[in-house]
Amino acid sequence: MSLCVQKLSFSYGEQPVLEDISFSLEKGEFLSVLGPNGVGKSTLFRCILGLLPGYQGSILSDGEDMRRLSGREKSKRIAYIPQINRPAFGYTVLDTVLMGTTRQLSLFAQPQSAQIRQAMDALERVGAAHLTQRDFTHLSGGEQQLVLVARAIAQQADILVMDEPTSALDYGNQLRVLGLVRELASEGYGVLLSTHNPQHALTFASRILALSGGRVAALGKPEEVLTRELVLRLYGVNAVFADTSGGRVLVPLMD
Amino acid sequence: MTERKTSMREKTPVQKTAGTRRAALCLTALSGLLAALFLISFVLGRYDVPLSQVARILVSRLVPLEKTWSPNMEAAVINIRLPRIALACMVGCCLALAGTAYQSVFQNPMAAPDILGASSGACFGAALAILLGFSRGGITGMAFVFSLVTVVLVYIIGARTRGSRVISILLAGVMVSSLFSAGTSFIKLVADPSNELPAITYWLMGSLSGARLSEVGFALIPMTIGAAPLLLLRWRINLLTLGEEEASTLGVNTGALRLTVVLCATFLTAASVAVSGMIGWVGLVIPHLSRKLVGNDCRYLLPASMLMGASFLMLVDDISRNLMTTEIPIGILTAFIGAPFFIYLMTRRGNAL
Numbered sequence: 001m002s003l004c005v006q007k008l009s010f011s012y013g014e015q016p017v018l019e020d021i022s023f024s025l026e027k028g029e030f031l032s033v034l035g036p037n038g039v040g041k042s043t044l045f046r047c048i049l050g051l052l053p054g055y056q057g058s059i060l061s062d063g064e065d066m067r068r069l070s071g072r073e074k075s076k077r078i079a080y081i082p083q084i085n086r087p088a089f090g091y092t093v094l095d096t097v098l099m100g101t102t103r104q105l106s107l108f109a110q111p112q113s114a115q116i117r118q119a120m121d122a123l124e125r126v127g128a129a130h131l132t133q134r135d136f137t138h139l140s141g142g143e144q145q146l147v148l149v150a151r152a153i154a155q156q157a158d159i160l161v162m163d164e165p166t167s168a169l170d171y172g173n174q175l176r177v178l179g180l181v182r183e184l185a186s187e188g189y190g191v192l193l194s195t196h197n198p199q200h201a202l203t204f205a206s207r208i209l210a211l212s213g214g215r216v217a218a219l220g221k222p223e224e225v226l227t228r229e230l231v232l233r234l235y236g237v238n239a240v241f242a243d244t245s246g247g248r249v250l251v252p253l254m255d
Numbered sequence: 256m257t258e259r260k261t262s263m264r265e266k267t268p269v270q271k272t273a274g275t276r277r278a279a280l281c282l283t284a285l286s287g288l289l290a291a292l293f294l295i296s297f298v299l300g301r302y303d304v305p306l307s308q309v310a311r312i313l314v315s316r317l318v319p320l321e322k323t324w325s326p327n328m329e330a331a332v333i334n335i336r337l338p339r340i341a342l343a344c345m346v347g348c349c350l351a352l353a354g355t356a357y358q359s360v361f362q363n364p365m366a367a368p369d370i371l372g373a374s375s376g377a378c379f380g381a382a383l384a385i386l387l388g389f390s391r392g393g394i395t396g397m398a399f400v401f402s403l404v405t406v407v408l409v410y411i412i413g414a415r416t417r418g419s420r421v422i423s424i425l426l427a428g429v430m431v432s433s434l435f436s437a438g439t440s441f442i443k444l445v446a447d448p449s450n451e452l453p454a455i456t457y458w459l460m461g462s463l464s465g466a467r468l469s470e471v472g473f474a475l476i477p478m479t480i481g482a483a484p485l486l487l488l489r490w491r492i493n494l495l496t497l498g499e500e501e502a503s504t505l506g507v508n509t510g511a512l513r514l515t516v517v518l519c520a521t522f523l524t525a526a527s528v529a530v531s532g533m534i535g536w537v538g539l540v541i542p543h544l545s546r547k548l549v550g551n552d553c554r555y556l557l558p559a560s561m562l563m564g565a566s567f568l569m570l571v572d573d574i575s576r577n578l579m580t581t582e583i584p585i586g587i588l589t590a591f592i593g594a595p596f597f598i599y600l601m602t603r604r605g606n607a608l
Contacts, residue, residue: 046500050504079504090551108487111490
């Protein structure tokens with residue numbers, strides 16, 4: 001299972017947002033997307049998820065054009081893990097995760113015990129099995145994000161797309177969610193994740209895609225492409241790298 | 256080791272039933288309540304018919320029984336009370352179901368069956384029919400047709416605007432609704448104040464009085480057409496509450512599903528309003544009560560809303576026809592009961608909507 005984006009361009013009306021973006025994502029890879037606010041990370045993700053069909057270029061899944069695939073077929077290949085938001089109506093954690101299994105069901109069918117088992121397994125995988133009967137809206141942000149990851153696992157797609165999943169989480173939960181995502185990647189999922197924190201990309205990702213001005217600014221291994229120059233170009237921040245016992249860290253220089 | 260494995264395997268279904276058992280219990284209790292209210296409603300009325308005779312008369316329609324009742328009793332039960340009670344049941348059931356469906360589709364707990372103008376369209380159609388001197392059947396038909404026309408209009412306008420589809424449709428609903436309300440006001444202005452105007456006013460207040468079996472039959476068809484797909488799609492309707500983008504990444508064809516749900520809910524509303532006039536609040540209060548009782552999962556919420564809506568409207572109609580010597584239009588009563596109850600629900604401590 002691989003995802004291949006070729007010469008992708010997208011514009012909202014006259015306003016170009018993405019220009020000539022090309023990259024690919026293989027199974028087992030954790031690709032982190034970096035870039036300043038408004039650079040088009042979310043637009044890129046929405047194109048990949050099939051929510052914005054009016055793009056130029058092509059997005060291929062195992063060589064097949066995503067535009068030709070049905071919504072159901074897309075959901076079989078790519079699972080989306082949104083930022084936590086406040087849903088209009090609260091469902092139990094089990095029901096929330098069960099929604100991930102909907103693509104397996106025919107139009108009028110209800111989830112059966114097979115789906116419930118998958119949902120329970122997914123909850124166990126993310127360490128949230130004890131939350132099964134809780135109301136999703138009553139959970140903490142960190143717990144909610146774990147449940148949404150479980151929903152994506154229950155969806156049984158090979159690629160996980162996460163748009164800034166850590167932006168609403170505290171320090172500890174950010175690291176726990178990213179650690180879990182890295183584990184999932186090592187188990188064979190292809191992960192595409194955008195983040196505002198280059199340190200996260202440095203610590204967790206296997207590759208980095210940096211966007212600047214709607215174009216690819218850098219693509220490659222974090223230790224090779226994430227440089228002082230790139231951080232300055234993306235964020236306008238002077239920073240230095242330091243090698244510590246806990247790995248490489250990025251320290252911003254404030255004057 | 257084997258034993259432990261089995262207990263682990265069995266853990267899953269047990270945990271599931273803990274949540275679903277409560278919902279199933281609620282549905283059973285609601286069914287019982289509905290059946291009891293249904294029978295009791297036949298006893299209530301100016302002409303006295305004891306419960307035992309009511310039961311015998313109803314059963315005698317299906318199996319031949321020895322006649323222990325007078326012809327007057329049979330007339331009261333079958334010709335007068337049965338159509339009215341059946342209609343109250345059906346209208347309450349459909350308005351509550353439509354309200355629940357609209358709330359899910361628009362991810363808005365404040366959505367009610369008239370949110371897309373189905374009611375104001377029906378009122379305009381009925382007022383126009385009364386002005387043109389149509390028969391009772393003609394009035395019902397016009398109300399139904401105008402109700403559907405209004406919602407289709409709203410959907411077309413909403414689909415042609417830019418930006419968020421859901422908000423566009425809701426805004427279009429507000430505008431088209433007020434347009435038809437203005438039309439109704441204009442008809443009232445030009446209507447003959449000695450006979451047409453009171454007829455229009457009374458129709459707009461909502462009433463089930465003078466219900467006939469033919470109306471029950473008329474309403475049954477669109478109500479079944481509207482309710483069946485909603486019940487069949489009840490798991491998928493849950494996913495619509497996540498919003499368009501999230502639902503579509505989970506493999507749901509959101510555009511088609513939303514259109515189906517809106518059309519079905521509109522059919523239910525149009526059929527209800529056409530036979531009963533404006534009966535507000537049922538479609539807002541009952542879904543909320545049902546959510547409190549069985550949760551937001553449409554697999555249980557939709558049946559619970561239907562049962563509770565039917566019971567509620569039957570009860571209110573019993574009050575409407577028995578409280579005073581002259582009948583109180585049911586639409587006034589549902590507002591008198593519904594609005595304060597809703598305020599109570601909203602202001603109760605620790606009870607976010």
